[in-house]
Amino acid sequence: NAGVTQTPKFRVLKTGQSMTLLCAQDMNHEYMYWYRQDPGMGLRLIHYSVGEGTTAKGEVPDGYNVSRLKKQNFLLGLESAAPSQTSVYFCASQTGDTQYFGPGTRLTVL
Amino acid sequence: KQEVTQIPAALSVPEGENLVLNCSFTDSAIYNLQWFRQDPGKGLTSLLLIQSSQREQTSGRLNASLDKSSGRSTLYIAASQPGDSATYLCACTSGYALNFGKGTSLLVTP
Numbered sequence: 690n691a692g693v694t695q696t697p698k699f700r701v702l703k704t705g706q707s708m709t710l711l712c713a714q715d716m717n718h719e720y721m722y723w724y725r726q727d728p729g730m731g732l733r734l735i736h737y738s739v740g741e742g743t744t745a746k747g748e749v750p751d752g753y754n755v756s757r758l759k760k761q762n763f764l765l766g767l768e769s770a771a772p773s774q775t776s777v778y779f780c781a782s783q784t785g786d787t788q789y790f791g792p793g794t795r796l797t798v799l
Numbered sequence: 800k801q802e803v804t805q806i807p808a809a810l811s812v813p814e815g816e817n818l819v820l821n822c823s824f825t826d827s828a829i830y831n832l833q834w835f836r837q838d839p840g841k842g843l844t845s846l847l848l849i850q851s852s853q854r855e856q857t858s859g860r861l862n863a864s865l866d867k868s869s870g871r872s873t874l875y876i877a878a879s880q881p882g883d884s885a886t887y888l889c890a891c892t893s894g895y896a897l898n899f900g901k902g903t904s905l906l907v908t909p
Contacts, residue, residue: 693842720895731803731888731901732843739895747896779842786831786850788897790842 691715693791695780701797702770710765710794712780720783721763723747723755725776726793732779738763770798801826801893805900812879813908820874820903822889827867830892834863834874837886837902846887847874879907 696711712721723735734747738757752774754766763782767774775798781788802825812818822832831850835843847856847863849872855864862875872889886904890897 722897729901732890732897732899734896737895745895781843786848786892787833787845790835790844792842793840 693780693782693789695778695791695794697794698792699795701799702767703799704771706770707766707768708770708796709767710778710780710796712763712765712782712791713761714763714782714789715761716782716784716789717760718782718784718789719760721757722781722783722788723753723763723765724779724781725749726779727776735765735778772798774798801829801891801898803889803891803898803900805887805889805903807903808901809904809906811906811908814879814881816879816907817875817877818879818905820876820887820889820905822872822874822900824870824872824891824898826891826893827870828893829867830894832863832865832872833890833892833897834861834872835888835890837888839885843888876905879905881907881909883907 693714722737724732726732736755741760744755756764778794780791806821833848834846849865860877886902888902890899
């Protein structure tokens, strides 16, 4: 039981490049979330999903897209990366009232 | 919009001390409140979850209280140890989202 895993762990992009962050969970959870964590800002919700095939916007969705084609995977896409998207990205899945977090992806946009 | 504030932002104590971390929130219509631990470069680990109808939760040396009417929660750590050094985050749940505070960075010195 691996819990919540995130791929990749680190990535450096140039402005304008695109990439996809993968979150996978093997706990059969319905709810999944993407957060970003910035110094002095705490964690902020980007997008979330309440089940396979569904997605919804969180607090800071601009510049990101998501997909939940399979229940166990939640993908976060950056179509045209900007330096303001330099951050640590965390994925979480939820059962009951408890969210389980992945180890994070550290993204730097130059 | 729910605002979550944690005081102090940083705390350094000698090993063995009992300590209190504070969390306040502006909207008392919360579903629950959680305390998380985050080690450097790692994801978040849930420590305690208090439902809105509860007053406190305990796990080992940790005790968390909740006073919805005043918009406050405290995390009490008894007999602190160097292994307790980490950032502690509180988060309120309203609907699907977790609203996080910015955290308290705790250092326990031997």
